[in-house]
Amino acid sequence: MLKLESRPAPSKLMSVASPVLALAITVVLGVILFMLLGKDPLRGLQVFFIEPVKSGYALSELALKATPLLLIALGLSLCFRSNVWNIGAEGQYIIGAIAAGGVAMMADKDTSRAIVLAILAAGVLGGMAWAGIVAFLRDKANANEILVSLMLVYVAEMVLSYLVYGPWKDPAGYNFPQTISFLDPTKIPRLVTGWRVNIGAVIALLAVAAFWLFLFRVYAGFQLQVGGLAPMAARYAGFSSRRALWMAMLGSGGMAGLAGALEAAGPLGQLTPHVPAGYGFAAIIVAFVGRLHPVGVVFSAILMSMFYIGGELAQSRLGLPKSLTGVFQGLLLFTLLACDTLIYYRLRWQSAPRGHAVAPAVAKGA
Amino acid sequence: MEQLALLIAATLNAGTVLAFAALGLLINERAGIVNLGAEGIMLVAAIAGFATCAHTGNDWLSFAAGMGAGALLALVFGWLVIWLNTNQYASGLALALFGAGFSAFVGISYTQAKLPERVHYQIAGLADIPFIGPALFKQHPMVYLAIALTVGLAWFFNRSRAGLVLRAVGESPDSAHALGYPVRRIRLLAVVVGGALCGLSGAYISVIYTPLWVEGMVAGKGWIALALTTFATWRPARVLLGAYLFGGVTMLQFHLQGEGVEVSSQLLTMLPYLATIVVLVLISRNATWIRVNMPASLGKPFFPGS
Numbered sequence: 001m002l003k004l005e006s007r008p009a010p011s012k013l014m015s016v017a018s019p020v021l022a023l024a025i026t027v028v029l030g031v032i033l034f035m036l037l038g039k040d041p042l043r044g045l046q047v048f049f050i051e052p053v054k055s056g057y058a059l060s061e062l063a064l065k066a067t068p069l070l071l072i073a074l075g076l077s078l079c080f081r082s083n084v085w086n087i088g089a090e091g092q093y094i095i096g097a098i099a100a101g102g103v104a105m106m107a108d109k110d111t112s113r114a115i116v117l118a119i120l121a122a123g124v125l126g127g128m129a130w131a132g133i134v135a136f137l138r139d140k141a142n143a144n145e146i147l148v149s150l151m152l153v154y155v156a157e158m159v160l161s162y163l164v165y166g167p168w169k170d171p172a173g174y175n176f177p178q179t180i181s182f183l184d185p186t187k188i189p190r191l192v193t194g195w196r197v198n199i200g201a202v203i204a205l206l207a208v209a210a211f212w213l214f215l216f217r218v219y220a221g222f223q224l225q226v227g228g229l230a231p232m233a234a235r236y237a238g239f240s241s242r243r244a245l246w247m248a249m250l251g252s253g254g255m256a257g258l259a260g261a262l263e264a265a266g267p268l269g270q271l272t273p274h275v276p277a278g279y280g281f282a283a284i285i286v287a288f289v290g291r292l293h294p295v296g297v298v299f300s301a302i303l304m305s306m307f308y309i310g311g312e313l314a315q316s317r318l319g320l321p322k323s324l325t326g327v328f329q330g331l332l333l334f335t336l337l338a339c340d341t342l343i344y345y346r347l348r349w350q351s352a353p354r355g356h357a358v359a360p361a362v363a364k365g366a
Numbered sequence: 367m368e369q370l371a372l373l374i375a376a377t378l379n380a381g382t383v384l385a386f387a388a389l390g391l392l393i394n395e396r397a398g399i400v401n402l403g404a405e406g407i408m409l410v411a412a413i414a415g416f417a418t419c420a421h422t423g424n425d426w427l428s429f430a431a432g433m434g435a436g437a438l439l440a441l442v443f444g445w446l447v448i449w450l451n452t453n454q455y456a457s458g459l460a461l462a463l464f465g466a467g468f469s470a471f472v473g474i475s476y477t478q479a480k481l482p483e484r485v486h487y488q489i490a491g492l493a494d495i496p497f498i499g500p501a502l503f504k505q506h507p508m509v510y511l512a513i514a515l516t517v518g519l520a521w522f523f524n525r526s527r528a529g530l531v532l533r534a535v536g537e538s539p540d541s542a543h544a545l546g547y548p549v550r551r552i553r554l555l556a557v558v559v560g561g562a563l564c565g566l567s568g569a570y571i572s573v574i575y576t577p578l579w580v581e582g583m584v585a586g587k588g589w590i591a592l593a594l595t596t597f598a599t600w601r602p603a604r605v606l607l608g609a610y611l612f613g614g615v616t617m618l619q620f621h622l623q624g625e626g627v628e629v630s631s632q633l634l635t636m637l638p639y640l641a642t643i644v645v646l647v648l649i650s651r652n653a654t655w656i657r658v659n660m661p662a663s664l665g666k667p668f669f670p671g672s
Contacts, residue, residue, distance in 0.1 A: 004450075085455055137643070142650040146402065146455070147593045151639040154586050162632035281466075284459055321474040323581070326467020330406075333460035334442075337452040344451075 004345040014343040019289050019296075022336035023303070029331055039318050047317055048310030048328075058309075060195035064267060066305035067200040068093070068259035072283035073301055074204075074211050075255030077292040081215070083228035084248040088134065088149025089256040090280025091156035092127040096257025097264035098160055099126025101179060101271040104186040104264070105168070111185040119186060119265050120258060127257015128250045130156065135249035139242055145249070157276060164271055178272040188266040200262035205298075207255070212294040224248065256280060278326070282308075285333045304329065371501040373621055378502070378509050381606070381613030383567055383575050385512040387591035388598070388605045389519060390436075390563025395595055396523065397556035398536035398663040402458025403443055405588030406465020407561055408568030411436045413473040415569025416481070416579045423482040428573045429508075429566055436565020437558050439465065444557035448550050451667045462588070470581040481577045506574050512606065519602040532556060536661035539668040549668055564588065586639065593642045597649050599659035608645075615641045 027045070034041040052062050072089050079086045100123040107115050130152060137143040164177045173180070188198040215221040227234040227244040234241065259279065264271060286304050290297030311325030387404055394401050401407075411432035419428035443461050446452045492503040522529040532552060534542040539549045571587070572579055590612060598604035619634040650656055 087459060137647055141647040142653045142656070143643070143646045144593075144596065144650065147589060147596075147646055148643055150589050151586070151593075151642050154639040155636050158632040158636045162630055165632070166630065281463055285463065288456060321471050323467050323470035323474065326463065327471050328467075330460060330464025330467050333456075334446070334464060337446060337457050337460060338450060340452065341450040 003348050004341065005348045006345050007343075010343050011346075015291065015340075018339040018342060019291065019300070019336055021342075022289070022332060022339045025335040025339070026328060026332045029335075030328060033327075037320065039320070043318065044314065047313045048306060051313055052306045052309040057195055060192065060197040061309060062302065062305050063197045063201045065308050066301040067197075067204045068263055068279045069283050069286050069304050070204045070297060070301035071200075071207060071259040071262070072252075072256045072280055073286035073290060073297045074207055074294060075252030076283055076287040077290070077294070077297060078211065078215070078224070079248040079252045080287060081228050081292050082224040082244045082248045083231070084245055085146045086131065086134065086149050086249055086252050087146055087284060088131075088151075088153045088280070089252060089283055090276055090278065091149065091153035092130045092253040092256035093260040093263075093280045094153075094156040094160050094276050095130040096123035096127040096260030097268075097271065097275045098156075098163065098260075099123055099257065100261030100264045101168075101182070104182040105179060107183050107186045109183060109185070111183070113185050113189075115186055116188060116265065120261050123257045123259075123261020123264070124254045125257065127253040127255070127260060129253075130257070131249045131253020134253075135246050138245060138249075145245075153276075153280070160271065160275060161273055164273060168271065170270075176272075179270050181270045182265060186265050187269070188262055196267055198262070198266050200266060203258070203262070208294045208298055215294065220247070256283075282329055285329050288333060289336055307332075367497060368500070369621075371497050373617060374501040375504060376617040376620075377610060377614045378505060379575065379613070380616045381610035382506075382509045382512045383571055384587060384591050384594060384609035384612055385516070385567075385606050386508075386570065387564045387567035387588060388594040388609055389512075389515055389602060390560040390567070391591055392519070392560075392595050392598070392600060392602060392605055393532075393556050393563070394560035395600060395664055396536045396661055397532055397553045398539060398661055398666065398668070399444070399447060399553055399557050399560075400454050400458065400592075400665045401440070401443060401461070401557065401560060401564075402455055402592065403439070403461025403465065404458075404564050404591055405584055405586065406462040406469075407436045407439050407564040408571070408584045408588045409465045409469035409582070410439060410472075411565035411568030412572035412584060413469045413476065413579060414565075416473070416479075416572035417476055419481050419573045419577075420476060420479045425485075425506075425573055429569050432565040432567075432569025432573075433562040434565070436568065437562040440558050440561020440564070441554075443561070444554045447667070448553050448557070451669065454665050454667070466582065473579050473581060476579045477581070479579065481573065484574075484577065508570055508574065512609075516602045516606040523602065533661070536663055539663055543668075543670055549670065553668070564591070567591070590638065590642050593646055596656070597645050599649070599656065600661065601659075612638060612641065 030044065031041040034044040052058055072093065076086065076089060100119045103119045103122040133152060134145050134149045137148050138145045164179060168179045170178055170180045188200060190196065190198045191201065223239040224244045224247060226237065227239055227241050231241065264275065268275065282304055286297060286300045290300035307325050307328050311322045314320040314324050315322045387408060391401060391404055414435035415428040415432035418431035419425065439461060443457055446457045447454045487506050488504040493499045523533060531542065531547055535547065535549050535552045543549045568584060571584060576583065594605055594608045597608045616638050619637050622629065623631055623634055
């Protein structure tokens with residue numbers, strides 16, 4: 001019989017191998033799913049893993065999709081490391097897009113290109129404000145941040161809907177729920193002409209470096225992580241859990257808001273009810289699959305971006321619903337969590353049950 | 367008066383949706399497990415129930431399908447968090463995200479489907495009483511079942527030995543383990559039963575409450591149900607009251623829209639979500655009160671023998 005036996009120390013190898021193993025299992029499940037649906041599994045694999053990287057343009061699209069996921073997931077990694085469960089990044093992203101859109105609509109043809117900076121700043125502040133509500137209610141009223149941040153996603157969707165159906169509706173838009181198309185000076189500068197990837201990708205990579213420095217080289221980042229791993233130890237050491245809460249919420253809210261601004265003034269170019277694309281939720285998976293590590297998150301954001309593009313291609317090429325993306329994303333997180341067990345335990349073939357497994361309680365979190 | 371009777375009837379109906387899910391989550395949490403996947407379970411159960419009803423036209427088979435789907439998903443979740451000791455929050459989120467994607471994927475061919483003609487239930491005799499009849503006695507049997515389940519659960523937790531054991535497992539799994547109770551099996555059973563009830567709620571939504579299938583149609587009711595357990599400080603009767611309160615807020619929104627009140631529909635749609643936040647804030651402010659009532663080992667992993 002297969003038995004789980006605790007390892008004397010968490011396996012370094014497995015903590016890196018586990019996401020790879022999880023991906024492999026997800027791919028196997030995907031192949032089985034394709035066969036059940038009567039589709040060619042090889043064609044499916046090609047659509048998900050080859051087509052998104054086969055040309056320069058495809059890579060540009062991949063990077064474009066990966067940018068918001070990477071930005072949001074960086075912020076969420078900060079949160080989850082400090083044991084703050086912000087799962088309302090989708091709402092912070094929407095409000096960021098709204099704030100950015102508000103600034104973008106002030107522009108006219110002669111506005112300076114510098115307005116892009118104001119647009120991005122508005123997005124960051126919008127996201128921070130939305131996340132700040134959660135931090136405030138958690139701090140002052142002990143209200144569960146999971147539920148509050150999530151409820152605010154629905155509220156944010158309604159705020160967006162109110163604006164695009166109401167005061168911000170384009171008078172020349174044939175009554176469609178959408179704002180005017182933002183004018184050229186507000187457009188996020190692109191990196192290569194002809195490709196849609198923009199400076200957002202560069203900002204995201206700079207953010208990776210900044211988060212890496214903060215988490216592993218700055219004392220405040222260390223404090224934040226201790227607060228998440230061992231709240232009691234943090235308290236004895238005099239680290240403030242309140243400060244960690246605010247820092248994590250505002251940090252992740254700002255990142256989500258920035259992602260919203262880059263999307264609104266980037267590929268979208270206007271606000272519609274379709275601004276929320278689920279990036280805020282997908283980024284939760286990106287953060288976990290990336291081991292809550294800034295560099296790991298880069299890889300998982302690219303992977304998740306492949307899932308998005310693969311889902312769209314599966315719709316047009318194979319006639320499968322786009323929601324296939326969501327199925328694979330959910331499966332990946334599930335299998336990852338299961339595979340993570342192997343970091344703390346090893347599988348042993350055992351004839352009779354004996355002994356008890358003892359796991360490191362702290363390392364697994366609450 | 368007639369309007370008010372209809373509003374009461376609609377409130378009870380809307381509350382029933384939340385009641386089954388919240389009572390299910392209450393069972394989970396009393397056993398020490400937080401299942402953030404409720405929304406995903408409800409979505410999968412909603413499409414399972416809807417599909418079954420579209421093919422068979424039988425409400426009860428549809429409910430059974432929803433419960434089966436819910437129990438199955440909860441079994442996977444329970445195996446992960448109880449046997450593999452994965453993080454309960456992360457695993458619940460995984461379930462919520464998977465359920466959203468999976469239900470949308472499976473449900474795509476049902477978005478245009480219509481259910482066969484619904485049966486209108488009423489309790490003979492009582493339904494004819496003016497005002498009280500239309501308000502209380504023209505409901506689907508599930509509405510009364512929710513009340514019966516609440517009473518049953520209150521009895522179970524407070525008066526029965528099995529209920530005591532379940533609570534012990536949630537309060538202090540180590541002590542329960544030392545007393546020789548199979549903590550992990552009891553927890554898994556609680557999770558599966560809780561999942562089945564969330565599934566029942568999901569199927570009720572797509573088969574009776576809004577008889578259609580739309581992607582994401584549970585619209586946060588799973589999360590509101592989670593908030594309800596805190597709101598109720600983990601007591602069945604208060605869960606039911608809370609469910610009706612939220613049902614009332616939801617119905618008030620439709621009612622005001624129907625009356626043509628000069629408020630934007632978006633603001634009205636926000637109401638249940640805003641109400642959830644306000645209620646959470648009001649209840650949680652008294653941290654001691656929450657701490658005293660909350661199952662002491664809620665959300666904490668249990669390692670037998672450590």
